[in-house]
Amino acid sequence: MTDAQNSPETDTQWINAWLPFQDKIVSAITLTADALSGTARRKLHRLADEIAFVRSETDVLKNPLALEIFLNLASIPNVADALTSFVKTAPSSGFQSEAEPSDTSTESDRSTRDLETKIESAVNSVLLAHQPVQANRQNIITVVAYPVVVLGICCLVLGLISVIVVPTFQQMFDEFGLQLPMFTRILFGVSDFIQSPMTYVGLALFLTCCGLFAWLRWGASSPLHARAAKTAGSAVNLHGSGLRSTRGAWADWAWHVSLLMRAGRCKADAIEMAGAASNQLWLRRGSGFWADAIRSGENPFHGVTHFRSVPCHLLADALGIDIALSQPPRPRPGVSPATPANADSLKLYQAGVLRDIAEIYWDRDQRGKVWQLGWLSPLIIFGVGFIIWFAVIALFAPLVELITGLS
Numbered sequence: 001m002t003d004a005q006n007s008p009e010t011d012t013q014w015i016n017a018w019l020p021f022q023d024k025i026v027s028a029i030t031l032t033a034d035a036l037s038g039t040a041r042r043k044l045h046r047l048a049d050e051i052a053f054v055r056s057e058t059d060v061l062k063n064p065l066a067l068e069i070f071l072n073l074a075s076i077p078n079v080a081d082a083l084t085s086f087v088k089t090a091p092s093s094g095f096q097s098e099a100e101p102s103d104t105s106t107e108s109d110r111s112t113r114d115l116e117t118k119i120e121s122a123v124n125s126v127l128l129a130h131q132p133v134q135a136n137r138q139n140i141i142t143v144v145a146y147p148v149v150v151l152g153i154c155c156l157v158l159g160l161i162s163v164i165v166v167p168t169f170q171q172m173f174d175e176f177g178l179q180l181p182m183f184t185r186i187l188f189g190v191s192d193f194i195q196s197p198m199t200y201v202g203l204a205l206f207l208t209c210c211g212l213f214a215w216l217r218w219g220a221s222s223p224l225h226a227r228a229a230k231t232a233g234s235a236v237n238l239h240g241s242g243l244r245s246t247r248g249a250w251a252d253w254a255w256h257v258s259l260l261m262r263a264g265r266c267k268a269d270a271i272e273m274a275g276a277a278s279n280q281l282w283l284r285r286g287s288g289f290w291a292d293a294i295r296s297g298e299n300p301f302h303g304v305t306h307f308r309s310v311p312c313h314l315l316a317d318a319l320g321i322d323i324a325l326s327q328p329p330r331p332r333p334g335v336s337p338a339t340p341a342n343a344d345s346l347k348l349y350q351a352g353v354l355r356d357i358a359e360i361y362w363d364r365d366q367r368g369k370v371w372q373l374g375w376l377s378p379l380i381i382f383g384v385g386f387i388i389w390f391a392v393i394a395l396f397a398p399l400v401e402l403i404t405g406l407s
Contacts, residue, residue, distance in 0.1 A: 015057040028123040166191040187394035251361035258354035
């Protein structure tokens with residue numbers, strides 16, 4: 001029987017063993033969230049809500065963060081023993097022997113505390129592994145905050161000058177009948193445009209359309225968000241929110257594929273499920289095509305170097321590494337042939353490579369954003385200086401001409 005023919009129920013029985021303890025997992029996530037603040041805290045609370053409503057192993061497989069937590073629970077030593085001990089010591093009926101009630105209760109409490117401690121350790125190790133990426137996002141926000149504040153103050157000052165100061169100069173220049181230079185005429189035109197009632201009507205319509213679009217795209221109560229939630233695995237992404245770059249979407253997808261392969265799914269099923277749980281339409285369409293091609297015995301990633309004009313050769317090579325390693329090596333004289341790896345060890349190795357590539361793509365995506373936004377601050381400062389220079393020249397050039405004419 002091939003890996004693609006394995007029963008998914010057999011591969012995910014360990015998930016069903018942990019589902020009765022999802023309330024303890026939710027409590028551990030909530031405790032970690034309460035120790036944080038800002039966006040990270042809100043995301044972890046939302047993750048706790050998602051795990052609280054998990055009903056089957058399919059819900060866990062579609063949610064990458066929940067799946068990584070469950071995988072970490074299954075991989076920590078002695079957790080399985082603690083789970084078995086907890087189940088054995090839990091009372092199976094409402095009747096209890098009068099001879100040893102305290103011993104049974106003490107052993108049950110000890111097993112419960114031991115299980116809760118191991119669950120908190122497993123949850124914290126997963127969340128702390130993603131914490132550096134969240135810290136990098138805070139650095140991006142810090143880089144953007146200063147130029148955005150400067151730009152906002154500049155726009156506010158320019159609006160006040162156009163409404164209060166410019167009309168006074170315009171009336172004075174009209175009384176003297178001066179021939180105004182081009183800069184002054186442009187400034188007076190901008191002032192008339194800002195003071196026009198239609199400008200405020202257009203601005204209100206523009207802000208309303210932007211707010212409606214943002215609500216439809218990211219609002220928790222919007223119909224598009226509700227429809228996307230049925231197909232997407234999770235609304236929580238510790239590596240970014242809103243619009244995702246191509247490299248960032250690749251990283252999220254590769255991370256989910258690696259988790260699904262660690263959970264026992266074959267590569268084709270992992271690719272198809274990770275694509276179906278993605279928020280990116282192009283990934284959902286492409287994953288179905290790639291999974292069908294793999295089931296047909298093809299390698300759709302062979303020779304691929306770019307996707308959507310972004311280099312992706314590392315990911316393409318990692319997705320085809322199982323085909324390359326499964327081929328028998330060429331015999332060389334004097335060298336004994338290497339023993340081929342079995343399918344399970346090869347799958348785990350490929351899952352580890354995909355996880356490493358996801359980390360690389362996350363890091364490159366964050367560094368690229370910081371580098372791009374690093375140019376934003378000097379450009380905005382230059383723009384602010386140009387606007388101030390333009391306003392001063394436009395207002396005082398006619399005054400210099402008037403004083404020169406009078407003298």
